[in-house]
Amino acid sequence: MWTEDRVETLKKLWAEGLSASQIAKQLGGVTRNAVIGKVHRLGLSGRATSNRPSRARQQPAAAAAPAARPQPAQASEARESAALAKEKPLPAPAPQRRLTDVAIGDGATVLSLTEHTCKWPIGDPGEESFHFCGDRSAPGMPYCAEHARLAYQPVQARKRNDRRRDFAV
DNA sequence: CCCTGATTCGC
C-alpha cells in the first residue's frame, strides 16, 4: 500500500538517484516493479541527475499481427563476417602493452576477470606471453580447481614441492 | 547471469 509517507520516501530516494530495486528493498514489501510503476504514475520517471540512457522504442503490443516469420537468411551474414575476419591480415602488435591487454587464458583480457575466473598468473608479467589462467574458478575461490590445489597446499606439502620446483608454473 | 528502467494490461 502506498501510504503518503512511503510515497514521500520513494520520491526522496528516487531523487537521490537510488535504483528502483534499492528503493524497493528499503521500503520493504514491494518489488522494484512496483516502485517503477509508482514512479511512472507519479510522473517522475526521468532522472534529474546523472543517467543518460539511450532508451529505445519497443514493445510490439500484445495484439500485434502474426506478421512474417523471421527468415533464416541471416546465415550468409554470419558467414561473411567470419570470412572477413579470416582474411584480415591481423593487427600489428601494439608497441606498448597496456594492462587491459594482458590476456587471460583464452584471449580475453584482464577486463574479463570475474569472481569466477581463475586469476592464477602464468608466466613473467614482463613478458608478452604473460596471462592469467582464466578457467572457471571454484565457487568462492580466486582460482580454478587445478590452481587452487597449488595455491592452498598444506604447508608441509608446499615445502616439499618448493624444493622440487614443482610449484613453478 | 547479474543488473537497469520502460511498458503493457489484467486485476
Place this chain on the structure above:
DNA sequence: GCGAATCAGG
C-alpha cells in the same frame, strides 16, 4: 491505481 510479466538494454 497497482504491479507482475515482459521487454530492451548494460
